[in-house]
Amino acid sequence: MSDFQKKFDELLAQQVEKSGKLLTEFKAAGRVSKANPNKEDYSWWVENGQEMVQRWVEWRDGSGWDFFEPTPGVPAIELGMDIILDEVQIKMFLDRVMINQDGELVILDLKTGSRTPSSDLQLGFYAVGMEKTFGIRPKWGTYWMARTGTTTELVDLDHYSTEMITEIVTKFKKAQHAEIYLPNFSHCQMCGVVQYCRFKNFKNPNVKENS
Ligand code: SF4
Numbered sequence: 001m002s003d004f005q006k007k008f009d010e011l012l013a014q015q016v017e018k019s020g021k022l023l024t025e026f027k028a029a030g031r032v033s034k035a036n037p038n039k040e041d042y043s044w045w046v047e048n049g050q051e052m053v054q055r056w057v058e059w060r061d062g063s064g065w066d067f068f069e070p071t072p073g074v075p076a077i078e079l080g081m082d083i084i085l086d087e088v089q090i091k092m093f094l095d096r097v098m099i100n101q102d103g104e105l106v107i108l109d110l111k112t113g114s115r116t117p118s119s120d121l122q123l124g125f126y127a128v129g130m131e132k133t134f135g136i137r138p139k140w141g142t143y144w145m146a147r148t149g150t151t152t153e154l155v156d157l158d159h160y161s162t163e164m165i166t167e168i169v170t171k172f173k174k175a176q177h178a179e180i181y182l183p184n185f186s187h188c189q190m191c192g193v194v195q196y197c198r199f200k201n202f203k204n205p206n207v208k209e210n211s
Pocket of ligand 1: 188192198
């Protein structure tokens, strides 16, 4: 058994225990294909996860980027932050904060899925989190895609001001108080409450079933 698989098994066992579920209750992501008839299951991750780690090592070696150290000697890996915006507590963990070749700070979020996120709002929240926590605001943000071993285009996070992010939080808070929760169908595949969701399980009485 490889070192990767040993570590993977150890972390998987921790997650299973934390969830209070059985491993068999976990769903495999991805799509059924000829190559992956069981989707991206345990075997898929053992094989591909190791390659993703290798890609990260190679990318790091070639990037010329270094880790930002909010505290000297402690690199910004899984950097935990806890901020309050409009009386709402927001917890965040930044995968990496790095310094590029030009000496600028870059928030880097690791993505193991196949889809590049359609929005950089998550990175905007992180920029505000760093500003409020450390008094330093990273200008740039990017996603590192583990399946290709490359980063997405650097996005300028300056437009995500504290005011703008706070306004989003305020609107969310108002919606929550009014119990307005809009369904987000792009996440149904991995949703833990899909069997209870009336939007997902809604049957239109005016539509005839195919016979
Ligand atoms: S199943 Fe319902 S609750 Fe879950 S992600 Fe889809 S719309 Fe949202």
